[in-house]
Amino acid sequence: MKLSLATLAAFAIAATLGAGAGVGQGPPASYIVVFKNGVPTDAKTLALQGQMGFTARHRFHAALHGFAAALTGPQLARIQQDTNVAFTSEDRQVQATEAPLAPGETAPTGIRRVNAATTTTTQGTAASVNVAVIDTGIGLSNTDLNVQPGTNCVSPGSAPEDDNGHGTHVSGTIAGKNTGSRVVGVVQRVYYLDRPGKRLMLYDGDRSDLPLVDHVVDLRFTYYVDPAADAVRPPPADGSSCAYAPGTPPVPLLDDLGGLAPTLVPPSRLTDGPVCGLSPHRFDADLLRVRRIGVTVRLETESAALRGSGPAFQTRGTSAGGAKYVPDLQVTFDVAPRNMPAFAGRGH
Numbered sequence: 001m002k003l004s005l006a007t008l009a010a011f012a013i014a015a016t017l018g019a020g021a022g023v024g025q026g027p028p029a030s031y032i033v034v035f036k037n038g039v040p041t042d043a044k045t046l047a048l049q050g051q052m053g054f055t056a057r058h059r060f061h062a063a064l065h066g067f068a069a070a071l072t073g074p075q076l077a078r079i080q081q082d083t084n085v086a087f088t089s090e091d092r093q094v095q096a097t098e099a100p101l102a103p104g105e106t107a108p109t110g111i112r113r114v115n116a117a118t119t120t121t122t123q124g125t126a127a128s129v130n131v132a133v134i135d136t137g138i139g140l141s142n143t144d145l146n147v148q149p150g151t152n153c154v155s156p157g158s159a160p161e162d163d164n165g166h167g168t169h170v171s172g173t174i175a176g177k178n179t180g181s182r183v184v185g186v187v188q189r190v191y192y193l194d195r196p197g198k199r200l201m202l203y204d205g206d207r208s209d210l211p212l213v214d215h216v217v218d219l220r221f222t223y224y225v226d227p228a229a230d231a232v233r234p235p236p237a238d239g240s241s242c243a244y245a246p247g248t249p250p251v252p253l254l255d256d257l258g259g260l261a262p263t264l265v266p267p268s269r270l271t272d273g274p275v276c277g278l279s280p281h282r283f284d285a286d287l288l289r290v291r292r293i294g295v296t297v298r299l300e301t302e303s304a305a306l307r308g309s310g311p312a313f314q315t316r317g318t319s320a321g322g323a324k325y326v327p328d329l330q331v332t333f334d335v336a337p338r339n340m341p342a343f344a345g346r347g348h
Contacts, residue, residue, distance in 0.1 A: 028054075028070035030091040039084045041065045052078060059302060062197050063211035132281060134288070137162035151277045153241040193219035198300075217314040217328065218298035223290050225265050227257035231289035242276035243285040254285060262291045293335050301326040 035044055045056050045067045052075045056067035068091050071079065080088055132150065137160045152160045190203045193216060200213040225231065229252035232243040237250070244250035253274045257263045265286070274285045300314055301307060305324075307317020312327035319325035 222294035224262035224292040229256040
């Protein structure tokens with residue numbers, strides 16, 4: 001499916017591995033050349049450049065080892081014969097394969113707006129990913145969903161049957177089956193930093209764990225919560241939940257942090273209780289009052305010769321002077337969880 005993660009920076013990945021092209025005599029075309037394991041990328045690339053007269057526009061050191069360059073047909077043919085080369089591939093843009101909607105299936109407006117489907121197709125098949133939905137419950141007998149009952153936070157001990165319909169609606173948006181019975185959904189992907197490999201990764205929980213961006217040296221998050229003790233929507237009168245003790249009215253269990261604006265909290269506050277849910281799906285109730293998340297992404301230049309020392313560099317390089325180095329690029333931005341207003345207290 002097309003990526004539509006609104007909570008992270010938009011990284012455009014244009015170089016992808018596809019089928020190799022022919023070796024005609026036309027003008028240079030862009031190719032990716034991948035070396036065999038153990039072949040030193042920089043030394044081998046420089047050697048090929050010197051022998052054949054091309055200039056690599058990018059070198060790969062993490063997810064794969066090799067380079068990208070515009071090559072003529074004869075240059076490509078010679079490189080393909082090199083015993084140190086694993087394979088070559090045309091450097092071109094691709095997108096996920098579309099799958100037709102099953103007869104009787106509907107793609108709602110919201111699913112189409114995030115480019116996860118059209119009126120006739122969906123972007124491939126969903127992965128086997130477990131998704132926890134904190135909402136009004138879920139239709140336990142809904143055949144369009146693979147339902148695993150969770151915890152009823154309003155009436156502990158009771159089945160989490162949806163008494164409103166919103167929770168089932170949200171669950172269908174996330175993971176509705178493409179079987180022709182109702183509506184097709186969209187599954188979120190997981191992005192994380194492979195620190196040893198310096199790669200931003202995409203994991204779908206089942207079929208793929210793919211590198212997206214090389215030379216990412218840091219990925220950090222900060223959390224801002226509604227500071228009020230009653231920031232989470234309370235249960236009905238005389239009821240209780242993981243964020244409220246029983247009482248008339250129910251008594252908030254969360255700390256009052258003072259003030260009105262979202263407040264920065266340390267990670268420890270998001271793990272010290274009170275606790276919601278049952279093992280292995282337990283989580284801290286403070287997560288229900290997160291209103292904003294700060295995301296910091298830091299990238300470094302590929303070549304050590306363009307990196308120096310000091311706070312401008314996550315990884316020390318060999319450059320001796322400021323005129324010869326490229327500082328790390330660091331970007332910080334804020335995102336707001338899309339479903340958080342549904343849990344807000346105090347009439348938010």
